[in-house]
Amino acid sequence: MTRLAGASSGVYGSGAALKLLPGTLFYAVFFAIPLIALLVLSFWQAQGFKLIPDASLANYEKIATSQLYRTILWRSLLVGFTTSLIVVPLAFATAFIMRFILESRGQMILQLILLSLFSGYLVRIYAWRTILGKQGLINTTLQWLGLTDAPLEFLIYSNFAVVVTLTGLLLPLAVLPIYSAMLNVSRDYLDAARDMGAGPAYRLRTILVPMVLPGIRTALAFTFLLSAGDFVTPALVGGSQSILIGSVVADQFRGIGSNWPLGAALVFVMTASVLAVFLFMMRLIKAATR
Numbered sequence: 001m002t003r004l005a006g007a008s009s010g011v012y013g014s015g016a017a018l019k020l021l022p023g024t025l026f027y028a029v030f031f032a033i034p035l036i037a038l039l040v041l042s043f044w045q046a047q048g049f050k051l052i053p054d055a056s057l058a059n060y061e062k063i064a065t066s067q068l069y070r071t072i073l074w075r076s077l078l079v080g081f082t083t084s085l086i087v088v089p090l091a092f093a094t095a096f097i098m099r100f101i102l103e104s105r106g107q108m109i110l111q112l113i114l115l116s117l118f119s120g121y122l123v124r125i126y127a128w129r130t131i132l133g134k135q136g137l138i139n140t141t142l143q144w145l146g147l148t149d150a151p152l153e154f155l156i157y158s159n160f161a162v163v164v165t166l167t168g169l170l171l172p173l174a175v176l177p178i179y180s181a182m183l184n185v186s187r188d189y190l191d192a193a194r195d196m197g198a199g200p201a202y203r204l205r206t207i208l209v210p211m212v213l214p215g216i217r218t219a220l221a222f223t224f225l226l227s228a229g230d231f232v233t234p235a236l237v238g239g240s241q242s243i244l245i246g247s248v249v250a251d252q253f254r255g256i257g258s259n260w261p262l263g264a265a266l267v268f269v270m271t272a273s274v275l276a277v278f279l280f281m282m283r284l285i286k287a288a289t290r
Contacts, residue, residue, distance in 0.1 A: 042264035051260060059265035069248070073270065076245040077277055079159060080228025083166045084281070087223045088216065090167075091174035095215075096208075098175075099182040100190075110179065113172045121169070125236050128165040132156045132237065157239035165237050166227045173226075174219035181215025182208075209289045220281060228274050245270050 045052045098106040134151040142148045231246030252263025
């Protein structure tokens with residue numbers, strides 16, 4: 001029996017390894033190997049149009065000592081944090097309405113959310129640009145109502161415009177994982193807690209949020225990582241004071257005066273910073289639900 005069990009476990013083990021092989025190869029070829037190559041590149045130097053293999057921390061020292069890079073990095077993290085702070089609660093509220101209030105129409109609303117994703121990324125950015133622009137929908141309406149005499153300057157080419165546009169772009173992506181997690185939450189848990197005298201806030205904090213935490217974590221990762229590293233939105237609706245780290249990285253890999261090693265170093269500095277802030281935000285959420 002022992003030999004039979006050992007042979008059976010060996011067969012199942014080899015079968016499981018074979019099933020994992022395609023995913024492992026995909027991960028290695030398209031993620032791990034490029035990431036390692038980028039890490040090695042970050043220690044090299046660029047002179048003119050030539051890459052010089054090196055093992056130097058000069059690129060990281062340049063980033064650490066540059067006020068410009070520190071400012072842009074801080075702005076990127078702030079934009080990502082602010083966008084997440086707006087998007088995730090809105091997505092949670094939307095998913096809650098779909099799951100527990102408009103339950104019969106939840107799937108229809110989900111289809112509408114999915115339909116909104118079929119429009120192109122640039123199309124949606126330009127849509128927000130026409131809404132926020134000086135001659136856009138908001139400014140035109142405010143002037144028509146007589147509430148303002150001139151267009152509101154802060155609505156476009158500002159950090160405000162970047163956050164608003166990113167909120168509109170990322171909200172559907174944040175709703176999907178939270179709603180998916182809520183589908184696994186039975187209404188009976190909330191009803192039982194209510195019958196025992198628990199208020200709405202207590203039920204939300206101690207029952208619903210902990211059970212939906214995997215979906216919240218995914219939505220937070222989507223929102224924070226994509227908004228902090230985005231470079232298309234700041235280029236189209238942000239001004240010169242709204243440049244994010246993604247734009248700086250993109251400039252280092254293209255055009256005249258590009259510096260690939262410095263761009264690679266910026267990628268890892270940004271990745272480490274984003275990961276640290278993300279873990280901090282997750283600790284705050286867990287602490288709030290205890």
